[in-house]
Amino acid sequence: MSLESITENVDDAVSGFFEPIATWLGEIVFYAVPVGGTDLPLIVAWLVVAGLVFTCWFGFVQLRKFRLAVDVVRGKYDDKDSAGEVNHFQALTAAVSGTVGLGNIAGVAVAVSIGGAGATFWMILCGLLGMATKFVEVTLGVKYREVHADGTVSGGPMHYLPKGLAERFGKNGKALGKALAVLASIMILFFGLFGGNLFQVNQSYAQLVSVAGGEDGAVGSSAGALLFGLLVAALVGVVLLGGIRSIASVTSRLIPAMAGIYIAACLVVILVNVTAVPAAVGTIIEGAFNPEGVAGGVLGALIIGFKRAAFSNEAGLGSAPIAHSAVKTKHPASEGLVALLEPFIDTVVICTMTALTIVIANPASWSAARTDESIGGVTITSDAFETVLPWFPYVLTVAVLLFALSTVLTWGYYGLKAWTYLFGRSRTSEFVYKSLYTLFAVAGSLLTLQTLIDLADAVLFSLAVINIIGLYLLAPVVKRELNSFLAHARTRKTAGPAKEAEDESADSIV
Numbered sequence: 446m447s448l449e450s451i452t453e454n455v456d457d458a459v460s461g462f463f464e465p466i467a468t469w470l471g472e473i474v475f476y477a478v479p480v481g482g483t484d485l486p487l488i489v490a491w492l493v494v495a496g497l498v499f500t501c502w503f504g505f506v507q508l509r510k511f512r513l514a515v516d517v518v519r520g521k522y523d524d525k526d527s528a529g530e531v532n533h534f535q536a537l538t539a540a541v542s543g544t545v546g547l548g549n550i551a552g553v554a555v556a557v558s559i560g561g562a563g564a565t566f567w568m569i570l571c572g573l574l575g576m577a578t579k580f581v582e583v584t585l586g587v588k589y590r591e592v593h594a595d596g597t598v599s600g601g602p603m604h605y606l607p608k609g610l611a612e613r614f615g616k617n618g619k620a621l622g623k624a625l626a627v628l629a630s631i632m633i634l635f636f637g638l639f640g641g642n643l644f645q646v647n648q649s650y651a652q653l654v655s656v657a658g659g660e661d662g663a664v665g666s667s668a669g670a671l672l673f674g675l676l677v678a679a680l681v682g683v684v685l686l687g688g689i690r691s692i693a694s695v696t697s698r699l700i701p702a703m704a705g706i707y708i709a710a711c712l713v714v715i716l717v718n719v720t721a722v723p724a725a726v727g728t729i730i731e732g733a734f735n736p737e738g739v740a741g742g743v744l745g746a747l748i749i750g751f752k753r754a755a756f757s758n759e760a761g762l763g764s765a766p767i768a769h770s771a772v773k774t775k776h777p778a779s780e781g782l783v784a785l786l787e788p789f790i791d792t793v794v795i796c797t798m799t800a801l802t803i804v805i806a807n808p809a810s811w812s813a814a815r816t817d818e819s820i821g822g823v824t825i826t827s828d829a830f831e832t833v834l835p836w837f838p839y840v841l842t843v844a845v846l847l848f849a850l851s852t853v854l855t856w857g858y859y860g861l862k863a864w865t866y867l868f869g870r871s872r873t874s875e876f877v878y879k880s881l882y883t884l885f886a887v888a889g890s891l892l893t894l895q896t897l898i899d900l901a902d903a904v905l906f907s908l909a910v911i912n913i914i915g916l917y918l919l920a921p922v923v924k925r926e927l928n929s930f931l932a933h934a935r936t937r938k939t940a941g942p943a944k945e946a947e948d949e950s951a952d953s954i955v
Contacts, residue, residue: 600770
């Protein structure tokens with residue numbers, strides 16, 4: 446029996462068993478209601494409303510303290526003797542690597558195909574709102590993290606939900622928090638194995654095959670798939686063994702590199718078509734408010750834009766606080782401010798660059814997709830670049846591989862923290878998890894397991910319901926932490942002439 450037939454049998458068997466479960470849970474988590482001629486998934490509304498509530502609650506912190514957040518990333522408020530494992534920049538890049546991925550390339554193309562160019566405007570707005578949610582959940586992640594005897598750190602919703610709720614509501618809060626923490630850990634672990642690992646490897650391998658001669662090319666065979674999977678697994682295994690310090694060391698180099706490659710390519714297309722930029726911006730704004738737009742007019746463009754942004758930056762899902770919790774700081778809100786830059790980078794910058802490139806280049810595949818002759822999202826993005834850079838599919842492949850590798854690494858760490866919360870931090874327990882995770886990387890190049898991936902998506906977004914309820918209940922804690930850090934920043938600012946010159950932007954308004 447060939448390897449291809451074995452993998453096909455496994456795919457069929459898994460799909461047959463899990464498909465009813467995935468369908469049932471997906472219908473609940475992504476339940477949609479008809480609004481203005483299109484469907485609004487309630488989970489998207491839940492995430493967007495949270496962003497709006499926290500934006501107002503904290504006085505537009507993502508705008509007023511944006512410059513302060515940049516200063517914190519640059520190390521102006523570092524405390525050398527603080528507990529933690531990584532600096533602010535490394536924590537940010539580690540978390541960004543978990544959100545920046547294929548959704549920024551393929552997902553955006555789908556958004557502007559279904560929702561029109563106007564979806565871009567609403568995508569940007571949702572990204573800006575998500576910055577406030579990310580600030581809240583990461584501040585809590587650092588506030589209630591657990592620093593172990595060996596100096597390593599564990600954080601995330603499985604820590605701040607039980608500790609925070611117990612602190613605010615006593616015994617009843619503690620019991621509720623414990624139950625929610627176990628559910629959160631299971632959800633994060635499940636998505637980490639299938640969505641953050643297997644899916645990323647599978648899609649990056651598919652892109653590699655597409656530019657290397659297809660299924661008849663050098664890597665199109667089952668042997669090529671196995672070799673690719675083993676290579677990724679070896680890279681992931683080596684880095685994962687080093688913990689968050691190793692992951693942060695890699696992502697702090699990988700994220701700027703891959704973002705730089707991708708944004709540079711976008712700028713090339715935009716600059717070559719610079720005369721078309723004003724018209725493209727006008728098309729985006731007009732499409733956002735044009736009732737004759739596609740997919741339900743204004744509401745259709747709004748819903749598609751919000752959906753793409755919410756799924757891309759993961760604000761409110763509780764995943765990013767796990768990476769940010771490892772930061773070296775005495776002030777939880779300092780890392781919360783750093784974290785609000787994450788949706789800005791992921792959605793406002795990278796997703797918008799993709800959308801603008803597609804709108805300006807206006808490839809034939811995008812026109813075809815808008816008339817219901819659907820073509821894969823990554824194809825539209827690739828075609829947009831190819832109008833100026835005929836060789837770009839190869840560069841895109843490199844970007845996809847870097848995006849996928851960084852995502853696999855970060856979700857490997859997220860999954861590890863969920864695993865150790867459930868099964869303990871012994872060496873044996875951690876070894877079992879890391880072995881399992883690397884095996885899933887190998888499987889990713891051989892299997893699709895689309896049903897399990899769909900199930901993983903539903904599981905992760907169900908976590909948002911639990912997590913955001915906790916964020917609402919613990920928002921007063923975040924307010925106190927923010928005020929504490931701002932007081933610290935003002936103290937640093939007035940510590941002396943030299944310090945004042947260094948930190949003059951600490952409490953400025955952008």
